[in-house]
Ligand SMILES: O=C(O)CCC(=O)C(=O)O
């Protein structure tokens with residue numbers, strides 16, 4: 321078994337245009353494999369607008385030096401080449417989320433009747449980022465299913481540091497308990513074109529790989545969890561103002577950063593029950 325051998329992502333891929341007709345089938349594959357790639361889910365101009373926005377917010381947040389805007393990620397303190405930037409609901413981000421949810425609604429609802437937003441951020445790496453250790457974002461044993469949607473804001477070939485994922489590892493108790501090693505020959509490298517996305521069960525083992533290119537690598541991501549009361553001090557990568565809004569139960573969306581936009585944008589309310 322080679323340490324660099326990877327399976328093909330093609331077997332885990334579907335075109336966005338095919339999603340609407342086959343949500344249950346795609347949800348079934350996602351449940352089994354813990355990942356699914358959706359090609360061409362965002363028009364390139366929408367992805368590029370978010371990318372520009374991330375560049376701008378990252379520059380100003382780094383200049384401010386306020387850690388509130390950054391999530392904790394492996395390697396963040398060590399190298400300064402990796403930034404987990406919490407995003408505002410800017411018009412660019414709202415447009416992207418609306419289009420994503422319109423496509424993903426059927427798949428998400430086939431998994432569960434309702435979901436709430438728990439992360440909204442961009443995972444940014446720069447040249448010479450060494451990549452991450454293999455990890456799961458949530459516990460197979462203790463946590464409920466969380467679905468993370470990683471969107472490529474530009475093309476991400478192998479050398480630009482795509483995420484590596486280990487299909488079906490999300491339900492493997494022995495792996496999660498450290499009783500056996502991951503099988504590298506089963507890993508898939510999530511290379512993408514601008515506007516593609518990968519849905520990942522957050523219990524799946526995965527890691528960001530090294531950025532060997534001379535370009536940045538930006539992934540826009542949102543995570544969705546079953547509606548529940550939220551615990552304070554959560555480490556989710558979500559700006560405190562949205563966290564508080566979800567926490568308080570006052571989800572009328574009338575505040576300055578209200579979430580009513582989801583309804584105005586006609587995103588099906590069942591996806592955002594907790595915000596009603
Ligand atoms: O950078 C990536 O591709 C993945 C990031 C990640 O998995 C994490 O920070 O938890």
Ligand SMILES: [Fe+2]
Pocket residue numbers: 455456457526527
């Ligand atoms: Fe992760």
